[in-house]
Amino acid sequence: MSIGLELSCERRFVPQALLDALASRFGSRFSVAQSVREHHGTDESPYQPMLPDAVVFAESTEEAAYVARLCNEHKVPLIPFGVGSSLEGHVLAVEGGISLDLTGMNAILKVNPEDLTVTVQPGVTRKQLNEEIRDTGLFFPIDPGADATIGGMSATRASGTNAVRYGTMRENVLALEVVMADGRIVRPGSHARKSSSGYDLTRIFVGSEGTLGIITEITLRLYPQPEAISAAICNFPTLSAAVESVIQIIQMGIPVARVEFMDEWAVKATNAYSKLNLRESPLLLFEFHGSPASVQEQAEAVQDIARDNGGRDFDWAMLPEERSKLWTARHHAYFAGLQLRPGSVASTTDVCVPISCLADCVLETAQELDQAPFPYTILGHVGDGNFHVMMLLDPDNPSEWEESQALNRRLAERAIRMQGTCTGEHGIGLHKIEFMQLEHGENGLALMAGLKKTFDPNNILNPGKMLPAKSMQG
Incomplete structure (x- = not known):
């Protein structure tokens, strides 16, 4: 097997x-x-x-x-x-x-251009949403890569390539309709931009991974489409130089919309899979949003920082079709990575750390992975301290699987030790349950378990996820 x-x-x-x-x-x-x-x-x-x-x-x-x-x-x-x-x-x-x-619940219920909001059913996908609101001059920026449903993105508190500027689902969900375990329907939140009324039930459901309620309606923030957009690629001689550039860019407060990191192997895989000819060394992929003047100012400041860290001059993707090709290739990095080892299976993981710890976390992780008996890639949304590791395993070699799980464990422990988190956007599900106590402590887990028992006393909603079984006992 x-x-x-x-x-x-x-x-x-x-x-x-x-x-x-x-x-x-x-x-x-x-x-x-x-x-x-x-x-x-x-x-x-x-x-x-x-x-x-x-x-x-x-x-x-x-x-x-x-x-x-x-x-x-x-x-x-x-x-x-x-x-x-x-x-x-x-x-x-x-x-x-x-x-x-819930994919049959895929209606866009109401667009409110004046309020910059939209209300949708959970089966609406992010691509469907942006396609249908394009004529309003607005867009929804959360982009996890996969054409996920808005309900799933809310349930897992998704983020993605635009999170460094626009935030995650946590910041962009204003209101919900939720079916509770016993069939009651609640509607936390409002269409107002802020509220100090009562407990913030909206944020409790966002990221609860289907364990506290079933999300059946979502009201989201929308944003004006930028007047100008430009994208650029910058290659670096080392992984360290690329990551240090990101840290300096963020600490300088330059409002980049996207800054993505790809290591040498991720670039190599992307070239082969998406028929590109990117230079095969660690790179950063940027996107800038704003007025033409502000975009130019951001790009010049970022390029100066990159040069100081040994980065090459920018390769620009100015036309919409060029940008689309580039970002599509980035989103296909998972499938591209699989081609590095035909017949392999992938074990993926992610962590998120404070930006000041990003270089140490990435470099220590890469050094460990270099000793592994299988290929790997590192890429991620490093503008907010979040990166991903993909390990390509021989499906007939249990020892490789065991080693990948040990590496995953050490990576999560490293991130938590650096006051980060075991997952920036994948969520807990089943795979990261073992790290919950280390990250949140016994008292934190007990509080979560009490919340689960209050919302779902018979433990019918997505049981076995998020919380260790022992925290649900008693």
């Missing part, structure tokens, strides 16, 4: 009465077919598939609430599902149960 993390978890009993009720209510939008269950029991994580007992395709908040009430009554797990692009096992049916597919 191929390598990969396997879990030995006890599946909960799903009574036939529950399946019959769902089949009666949803008809063709209810399925127990093997292929449908396999699709909903697999994601991009390193885990072996974990299939739900059945899948329901919801098309309204009321339908989601009906499924939640029924599952809660029978104490059957309920796992919200978007497009399955998770890297950490978020959507896997660890204890069996019902997968609630």
Whole structure:
């Protein structure tokens, strides 16, 4: 059998009465077919598939609430599902149960150009959203790479290449509609830009990974499309020189919109996969937004810093199609990396550290990876201290798998020791549960577990994720 993390978890009993009720209510939008269950029991994580007992395709908040009430009554797990692009096992049916597919809830409900907001259903994808609001002169900047759903991005507190300027989903979700475990519907937040009213329930649900409620509606901040955009690539002689440049750029307060790092192997893979001819050395990929004058000013300041660190002169991508090609290639870096070792499987991880610690964290990680028996790439959104590691493993070699997990563990511990976090954007899911106590402490975990028990006393919402099993006992 191929390598990969396997879990030995006890599946909960799903009574036939529950399946019959769902089949009666949803008809063709209810399925127990093997292929449908396999699709909903697999994601991009390193885990072996974990299939739900059945899948329901919801098309309204009321339908989601009906499924939640029924599952809660029978104490059957309920796992919200978007497009399955998770890297950490978020959507896997660890204890069996019902997968609630929300992709059919894909309407853009209301665009408010004057308020710079939009309200959408959870199945809307980021590309769909930006395509449909293009004529308003506004855009939604959060860009995690994959064409993820807005619901999934909210549930995992996604960020991406634009986060250094526009923030993450945490800063860009204003209000929600959420179905609770017992089917109640709550609507935390408002369309106002700020509020000091009550507990901030919106931020509690954003990033809760489907463990506290099912997000069925999201109100987002929008931004005016920049008057001018330019992108540039700068190569460096060493990894250290590239990362030091980023630190200085951020500490100088230069408002770059994007600054992405790629190591030599990531560049090599991208060239081969996307048919580019980038110089194969560590590089930074920049994008600048603003007025023509401000974009020029930002670019000149950044180029001066890069030169001081041994960077080459910028290679510019001025035309929209050139920028699109470049960023598409960056977003395809995962698939490109797989080609470095044909037939391999990837184990990916990410951490985020204070910008002052970024160089040390990246360099120490690279030094360890250089001793590994498999290829790797390092890339990331280094403008906010977040970077990713991709390890390419022989699927028939368990020792490589064990080594990759040891490297992942040491990387997470290193980031936490530097007062960072074990994940900047992947989320916890299953793969990073073991680091939760180290990062948050026993008392912090107990507080989270108490919150989970209050919101979901029967532990039906995406069980087995986020929190260690021992924190849920008692």
